Amino acid sequence: MSDRIAFVGVGRMGANMARRLKDCGANVSAVYDSRPEVAEALARELGCASPRKLAEVTATAEVIVTVVTDDRAMDAVFAKRGDSLLSGAKGRVFINCATVSPSTHVEVEKRANKAGADSLEACMASSINQARSGTLYLMVGGKPAVYERVKPLLTQLSDDGKLLRYIGKAGQAAQVKALVNMVMNINTAGLAEGLGLGSALGLDLKTLMEVFSQTGANSRVLVTDGEDMVNREHSCFFSAAHAAKDSGIAYALGQKAKLNLPLAKATLSQFRKMTKLGLGELDKSGIAELTFKGRGTKKKARK
Numbered sequence: 001m002s003d004r005i006a007f008v009g010v011g012r013m014g015a016n017m018a019r020r021l022k023d024c025g026a027n028v029s030a031v032y033d034s035r036p037e038v039a040e041a042l043a044r045e046l047g048c049a050s051p052r053k054l055a056e057v058t059a060t061a062e063v064i065v066t067v068v069t070d071d072r073a074m075d076a077v078f079a080k081r082g083d084s085l086l087s088g089a090k091g092r093v094f095i096n097c098a099t100v101s102p103s104t105h106v107e108v109e110k111r112a113n114k115a116g117a118d119s120l121e122a123c124m125a126s127s128i129n130q131a132r133s134g135t136l137y138l139m140v141g142g143k144p145a146v147y148e149r150v151k152p153l154l155t156q157l158s159d160d161g162k163l164l165r166y167i168g169k170a171g172q173a174a175q176v177k178a179l180v181n182m183v184m185n186i187n188t189a190g191l192a193e194g195l196g197l198g199s200a201l202g203l204d205l206k207t208l209m210e211v212f213s214q215t216g217a218n219s220r221v222l223v224t225d226g227e228d229m230v231n232r233e234h235s236c237f238f239s240a241a242h243a244a245k246d247s248g249i250a251y252a253l254g255q256k257a258k259l260n261l262p263l264a265k266a267t268l269s270q271f272r273k274m275t276k277l278g279l280g281e282l283d284k285s286g287i288a289e290l291t292f293k294g295r296g297t298k299k300k301a302r303k
Helices: 012-023 036-046 054-060 071-077 102-114 126-131 144-157 172-200 205-213 221-233 240-256 262-276 284-291
Strands: 004-008 027-032 063-066 093-096 119-124 138-141 164-168
Touching: 004 012, 004 054, 004 205, 012 027, 012 036, 012 063, 027 036, 027 054, 027 144, 054 063, 071 102, 093 102, 102 119, 102 138, 102 172, 119 172, 119 240, 138 144, 138 172, 144 164, 164 172, 172 205, 172 221, 172 240, 172 262, 172 284, 205 221, 221 262, 240 262, 240 284
Parallel strands: 004 027, 004 063, 063 093, 093 119, 138 164
Antiparallel strands: 119 138
16 A cells, blocks of 8 residues: 555554554654644654644645544544644545544544545554554444555554454444443453452452453453552553543443443443542553552552
8 A cells, every 4th residue: 555644643552553554664654643742753753744733634645544532632633624634635534543432433424525535433452562563453434445445554453454344334333342342341340349359358369360260250351450450550551541431432322222231330430430539540450449458549559
């Protein structure tokens, strides 16, 4: 794929995706971030531009990948007026990777189409290391023809396409991603409670985790978060604040569907409590700070 590619939002995920594509020989033409100093540092590393205006980003590339924070940020970068990625966007393709509300992806597609551009959602179910190594699990929503156009690029980010899944029309991939994170967050909260109770009972937690791994208590979060919960190592790969946001998206979908989701509601409450206590920038494993005796804000978790 010979298209010039720009990135909007170059935090931990976006920056490593840009590095990965650069390593694969892609023409990364520009990077942009709400923190100009972050974009400028990455631009020096990659040898590309770091425009200060969104319209200038669009002018540099045929394909623009966005990895922004939330619905408000998505609305801002695709604003209907003022500085916007939609300015001069005719013929461009936007690949939007942030976890935002499905309705936001649908709205962005409408705005892009009105500007003569195309839009896809490429929702990610992986973390920083996978972004750098090109082994992201990607769920794609949008028009099939647009997906086929940029599939070579997406393949380079998803283990040669082994981890690439086309889900359906705009909004549907975001729905699946919301459910993925809802279940993951429920599992994380459940593991924290199990380990917290095991600790309170005086059980050997290493043995407890081994038993969990061989029984119905097993889960992927046991592998990714179990030891971190025990050791209070909450270096951030997926923050509690993001967990709260994503659980909120899923819970809102449940309310719209008129379903009772008590586990999703309780988990959302726990992650929101973390943010209120000032623990939102810890990794989601930091939810153990709410379940182990003697932890929390009284005994500050190591970052």
